[in-house]
Amino acid sequence: MQPTPFSLEGKVALITGGGGGIGRQTALSVAKAGAHVVLADISDNLESVAEEVRALGRNARAMRVDVSENPQIYEAVAAAQAEFGRIDILVNNAAMHLVERFSEGSPENWDKCLRINLLGQIVFCHAVMGGMIERRSGKIVNVASDAGRVGSLGQAVYGASKGGLIAFTRNLAVELARYHINVNCVSPGLVNTEMWNSTRRDNPKLAHAYENTVLWKRLGEPEEIAAAILFLVSQEAEYITGQTLSVNGGVFIA
Ligand SMILES: NC(=O)c1ccc[n+]([C@@H]2O[C@H](COP(=O)([O-])OP(=O)(O)OC[C@H]3O[C@@H](n4cnc5c(N)ncnc54)[C@H](O)[C@@H]3O)[C@@H](O)[C@H]2O)c1
DSSP, rough: OOOOOTTTTTTTEEETTTTTTHHHHHHHHHHHTTOOEEESSSSSHHHHHHHHHHHHTTEEEEEETTOHHHHHHHHHHHHHHHSSOOOOEEOOOOOOOOOOOOOOOOOHHHHHHHHHIIIIIHHHHHHHHHHHHOOOOOEEEEOOOGGGGEEEEGHHHHHHHHHHHHHHHEEEHHHGGGGEEEEEEEOOSSSSSSSHHHHHHOOOHHHHHHTTTTTTEEEETTHHHHHHHHHHHHHGGTTSSSSSESSSSSSSOO
């Protein structure tokens, strides 16, 4: 009998930023595919997402982790490995949005954005990769953003954090290839989550201008980003590494 496509039966997936939006949906998608889930986030919603995963018949653990605090990352990964035995899949998804003109920005905001969006993801990769190297297998997906691939108004530092993540992914994939660890990025465009909806509330004109560039003429849904992540962490994507997959409804830039 052929195995079910995208089956993650018995795998253990750690998802950062799993308290809402794309992270929550990814947790549900990998759980439906058979994975047990560890959620790491600062969100108060985390335990309710863990409950949703358990309702699908998988084990789930919610861990309060601030990804800008390195010791918390190493502690959480050690605790997850102790409880579940290993981490097969890391989805580095937690991030903050920073929309401001660079000329009006502050070093405090830049520091926070780079710590959460770039260093936090780098440290999570470092914390999980030892176990993956020992087992000579693993899948890492870093959630970047098209702001890291193209220029857009108000996103200079946020875009730098995501562009840095794309470069990090490409380079880490080279180092980890000998251990059969796939490292890829999913790069969303504009997605119907609290992150984009708060940008819409705070900067309606800017948000409208961005949305006008989407060929599909609508926002993406978290399910559509999670589907790309599910593919990249599955056995079906075994021969894909070091890549960045944009999921953006097509974008027109004049
Ligand atoms: N929504 C979009 O339009 C869009 C576009 C491009 C890329 N992205 C990326 O997709 C990913 C998910 O974003 P989303 O749209 O689901 O946003 P979201 O705001 O719904 O979710 C982000 C999650 O990250 C968590 N988080 C924030 N700071 C954290 C910290 N210091 N430590 C731990 N957790 C923290 C939040 O609590 C939240 O649960 C992010 O990497 C984001 O940059 C989103």
